[in-house]
Structure formats: structure tokens, C-alpha cells
Amino acid sequence: xxxxxxxxxxxxxxxxxxxxxxxxxxxxxxxxxxxxxxxxxxxxxxxxxxxxxxxxxxxxxxxxxxxxxxxxxxxxxxxxxxxxxxxxxxxxxxxxxxxxxxxxxxxxxxxxxxxxxxxxxxxxxxxxxxxxxxxxxxxxxxxxxxxxxxxxxxxxxxxxxxxxxxxxxxxxxxxxxxxxxxxxxxxxxxxxxxxxxxxxxxxxxxxxxxxxxxxx
Numbered sequence: 001x002x003x004x005x006x007x008x009x010x011x012x013x014x015x016x017x018x019x020x021x022x023x024x025x026x027x028x029x030x031x032x033x034x035x036x037x038x039x040x041x042x043x044x045x046x047x048x049x050x051x052x053x054x055x056x057x058x059x060x061x062x063x064x065x066x067x068x069x070x071x072x073x074x075x076x077x078x079x080x081x082x083x084x085x086x087x088x089x090x091x092x093x094x095x096x097x098x099x100x101x102x103x104x105x106x107x108x109x110x111x112x113x114x115x116x117x118x119x120x121x122x123x124x125x126x127x128x129x130x131x132x133x134x135x136x137x138x139x140x141x142x143x144x145x146x147x148x149x150x151x152x153x154x155x156x157x158x159x160x161x162x163x164x165x166x167x168x169x170x171x172x173x174x175x176x177x178x179x180x181x182x183x184x185x186x187x188x189x190x191x192x193x194x195x196x197x198x199x200x201x202x203x204x205x206x207x208x209x210x211x212x213x214x215x216x
Contacts, residue, residue, distance in 0.1 A: 007033050008126035009055040011083075013040040015063040019111070023059065023118075030119050034126060043072050054081040057126045059107075062089030066096055073103045084125045088118075094199040097132060101206060102165050108132040132203075150192050158185040162198050163205035 010027065012020040020039030027036045037055055040046045043064055050058065060069055073085055086107030087100050097108045107125040109118060113133055124131040151159065154175075161171045168186075172179045186198070195201050 007035040008057060009035050009037050010057045010059065010122065010126070011037045011040060011046070011049060011055040012059045013043065013046040013064075014059070014061040015041070016061075017041060019061075026115060026118065027122070034122060043068060046072070047075075050076065050083060051079065054079075055083050057086060057122065058083045059086045059088060059122070062087055062092065062096070066099070070099065070103050073100070073105060077104050084128070086121060086125050086131075088113075092133075094197070094203075098165070098199050098202050101130075101132070101203075106130045151189060155185050155189050155192075158182060159189055159201060159205065162186070163202045165202070 012023050014020040014023075017039055020041075024036040024039070027034050034057075038049075040049055043060075046058065046060070049055075060072070062069060064072075069087060076082055076085065084106040085104065086109065087105045088107075088109045088111050089096075090111050092108065092110050100108055107121045107130065109121045109131075110133060113121075117133060121131045121133070157175060158171055161174060166174065168179050168182045171177075171182045175182075189201065190196065193201065193204070195204055
């Protein structure tokens with residue numbers, strides 16, 4: 001068995017080559033069970049690389065554009081030997097992070113995060129679990145909310161659809177109720193769970209189902 005045979009392989013697709021090199025050096029110094037393969041500078045080259053020799057983990061730069069990254073992740077999930085995807089960017093809004101998670105990304109982190117957090121993200125995702133930076137959702141994710149058992153059956157239905165990314169009008173159509181009624185249900189859900197905003201509800205739903213871990 002060679003020295004690197006047990007290591008998880010990592011490829012980085014970034015708009016700035018020097019950033020990918022910085023991550024290579026970080027991984028090399030970290031002494032973690034990660035092996036940097038090579039930097040990639042376009043989503044097209046990343047596609048070719050994954051098809052030829054899929055890594056365990058690929059890090060994508062949000063700088064390629066949200067639509068392009070979401071489409072790339074969607075297409076990736078249609079292939080065999082799919083690597084786990086971590087998306088990082090200089091900035092990351094709640095809505096963007098949630099859409100990426102729902103699309104299939106396993107890691108969400110900002111490029112401005114502390115080095116320890118970046119390494120923790122990569123190691124966790126490479127091990128087969130999901131990870132996201134807590135500060136992305138710091139205004140909406142709370143750990144002191146009440147159990148969902150306090151919700152009415154209708155409120156649970158609304159919550160499940162919010163977790164799936166449905167908008168208010170779509171929820172209304174799905175449940176056969178008025179959009180104004182959906183807003184009332186959401187107001188009650190916010191009060192009962194102690195979570196602010198629909199993004200907070202969605203990410204807490206993913207956490208409760210064990211689909212994502214949040215850094216502390």
C-alpha cells in the first residue's frame with residue numbers, strides 16, 4: 001500500500017489559479033488525509049476531469065455564477081462515481097447556500113472563512129457527510145427552537161414544502177389554500193419554532209433529518 005492510497009482525493013475548480021494553489025499548499029501543510037490532485041480553471045475542464053478520473057471531492061468556485069454552478073452540480077449527479085461537491089465563494093447569501101444544498105452540494109463555505117474551518121469542511125465532506133459554515137445562516141438558525149410536535153398537521157405540511165424550496169404561491173397551489181393563509185401558517189411556525197425566516201426553516205429541516213451539519 002502506498003503512502004497516498006488511503007487518502008481522499010481533492011480537485012479544485014476556481015476562477016483564480018492562485019487561489020487553487022493556495023488551497024493546495026494548505027492541504028499539503030495540514031497533514032490531513034487529503035491529496036490534492038490538480039487545479040481546474042473552468043467548469044468544462046472540471047467535467048472532463050471528473051469523467052476521466054473522478055476525485056472523491058471537488059471544490060467549486062461560486063464565482064463561475066450561481067446558475068452555471070447549479071447546472072453543473074445537476075449534470076454531475078447524472079454520472080457514475082459522482083464526487084462530493086463543496087462550493088465556496090467570497091460571499092454567500094442564505095438563499096444561495098440553501099439552493100446549493102438542495103441541488104446536491106455537500107459543503108458550503110466562504111473563502112474568507114478561517115483556515116481551520118476550511119479544512120474541517122473538506123475533511124467532513126470527503127468522509128461522506130455534509131458541512132456548512134454556521135455564519136452563512138447565523139441570523140436564521142437557532143438551536144433553542146421548540147420541537148416540531150407542537151405544529152399542527154397543516155403547519156407541518158407547510159414546513160415540509162418550505163424545506164423543499166416551495167414559494168408561498170406554490171405552497172398554496174399544492175395544498176389548495178390561499179397565499180394569505182400560507183403566510184398565516186408561516187407566522188405561526190416562526191413563533192413556535194423560534195426560527196427566523198424561511199431559509200432558517202429549510203436549513204433546520206435539513207439538520208433535523210441529518211442531511212447537513214453546521215459548524216460551531
